[in-house]
Amino acid sequence: MARHVIAAADELPPGTRKFLEIDGRPIAIFNIKGEYFGLMNRCPHQGAALCEGPLIGLAQSTDPGEIEYTKLGEILRCPWHGWEFDIRTGQSYCDPRRFRVKAYPAHVEPGASVVKGPYVAETIPVKVESDYVVVDL
Amino acid sequence: MNIQFRESSEAASPLAVKTAIADCDIHPARATRAELYPYLAKRWQHHLEVYGVHAYQGMMEGPPYPKAQPNASRRDAYPPEGGPQGSSLSFMQKQLLDPNNVQLGVLNPLNTGQGIRNHELSAALCSAINDWQIDKWTSKDKRLKASIVVGNEDGLSAAAEIRERAGDKNFVQVLLLSRNVEPLGQRRYWPIYQAAEEAGLPVGVHAFGFGGNPITPSGWPSYYIEEMVGHSQCQQSALASLVLEGVFERFPKLKMVMIEAGFGWAPSLAWRLDKVWQRLRSEVPHVKRPPSEYIREQVWWTTQPMEDPERREDLFDVIKWIGWDRLLFATDYPHWDYDEPSRVLPAGVNDDDREAFYLGNAKKLYGIA
Ligand code: FES
Numbered sequence: 001m002a003r004h005v006i007a008a009a010d011e012l013p014p015g016t017r018k019f020l021e022i023d024g025r026p027i028a029i030f031n032i033k034g035e036y037f038g039l040m041n042r043c044p045h046q047g048a049a050l051c052e053g054p055l056i057g058l059a060q061s062t063d064p065g066e067i068e069y070t071k072l073g074e075i076l077r078c079p080w081h082g083w084e085f086d087i088r089t090g091q092s093y094c095d096p097r098r099f100r101v102k103a104y105p106a107h108v109e110p111g112a113s114v115v116k117g118p119y120v121a122e123t124i125p126v127k128v129e130s131d132y133v134v135v136d137l
Numbered sequence: 138m139n140i141q142f143r144e145s146s147e148a149a150s151p152l153a154v155k156t157a158i159a160d161c162d163i164h165p166a167r168a169t170r171a172e173l174y175p176y177l178a179k180r181w182q183h184h185l186e187v188y189g190v191h192a193y194q195g196m197m198e199g200p201p202y203p204k205a206q207p208n209a210s211r212r213d214a215y216p217p218e219g220g221p222q223g224s225s226l227s228f229m230q231k232q233l234l235d236p237n238n239v240q241l242g243v244l245n246p247l248n249t250g251q252g253i254r255n256h257e258l259s260a261a262l263c264s265a266i267n268d269w270q271i272d273k274w275t276s277k278d279k280r281l282k283a284s285i286v287v288g289n290e291d292g293l294s295a296a297a298e299i300r301e302r303a304g305d306k307n308f309v310q311v312l313l314l315s316r317n318v319e320p321l322g323q324r325r326y327w328p329i330y331q332a333a334e335e336a337g338l339p340v341g342v343h344a345f346g347f348g349g350n351p352i353t354p355s356g357w358p359s360y361y362i363e364e365m366v367g368h369s370q371c372q373q374s375a376l377a378s379l380v381l382e383g384v385f386e387r388f389p390k391l392k393m394v395m396i397e398a399g400f401g402w403a404p405s406l407a408w409r410l411d412k413v414w415q416r417l418r419s420e421v422p423h424v425k426r427p428p429s430e431y432i433r434e435q436v437w438w439t440t441q442p443m444e445d446p447e448r449r450e451d452l453f454d455v456i457k458w459i460g461w462d463r464l465l466f467a468t469d470y471p472h473w474d475y476d477e478p479s480r481v482l483p484a485g486v487n488d489d490d491r492e493a494f495y496l497g498n499a500k501k502l503y504g505i506a
Binding site for chain 1: 139141142144146212437473474476479
């Protein structure tokens, strides 16, 4: 597993997402309320650019008429056929047994560890005093 | 390590298919209402501004059911220059035609002028849409061919529009919708079939429409999901009507294309029709042969929404009954339930059938060299 520095933390504020390709793989990194998530940007259903979809919640129901809406902003809805995926795990809610999107752990590392460590920041001029969003894949 | 950053995910679009395909259901949209004005008499421009359109059912400012996505379209299909999905030729080329190697794209404009109570306005709008299809689309990209949109509730003016366009290579079929004032086999629609047969043009019946009747046979449902599955029920009654009113018998060269309503139901409908026809044929003596024979000889089916059973053998069984020579591949671009060419057909299809499915059948039916 390699680590890739993909942005300075302040370049990816809460509510934004960033599209990139690492070694030819389409990926998107989301900042949701300060938490970072990375997903393969290809829907396992028919291949849409999944991460262009809106972030919604999860509507669930125990009985007709009883509706619970949870995980607000944590469910990614595919821009084509609307399949829903949990952004934390990449798990599909349509057919969780068979479909999941590949999830990549993303988190923030202090600048010092990034420049010292084994990670190379190629495209971002590294300022040691900043924090960086790092993705593992 | 190689990292590339992108503003949007555009370049990370799905896998392209290499072989050429036909896409038999593409929906071009107008960027603005005024886009049609150059093709509409001042009298009708004025009418639209002052009175708007008056359909056979209410809620015409929007569809009767909310759609799953804005304009019922893919979220990634907004053209970069603005306007609704499907309104930009250059973006359609970039997003659909080029990457998927579309050799023939059949345009089926919706929300045109069909199913409007004022029949003169309906005819004028349909004619304007047909001019607009040539100017904005087919004359600019030779891969695209248009469907003649007609004011369907007035069979005579519809037939006149078809005769006027007959022989124009920009057009490859006549377009009707599945929900009309009456079932499609009824006599008011016969002039349309007669003109289409004379012109050698197939008649496409696309799901949807505003005929004023409840959108399922058992009334108005609560949910959009019921409308979605209701399209196949509606198409089944349209097809039964075409057979039982004797349309296929009377117009033996007529070719019908069932668009966007599935095809998995075709065998069971035909079996049921054949069975009751054996018992009740004296009621409809003009139906001279078992209904399944007309259906298999005179009906084609577009694939989107592609049937998707758990076992692919089930799909192949259905297709075998219908005939591999009867299916026309379609994406339904830019709509949200779009079928991706490289993903819809399961493995296990031989090369000839695959070629017919993706391209050959469409070229033959629509007379494209
Ligand atoms: S491609 Fe994502 S839901 Fe179909």
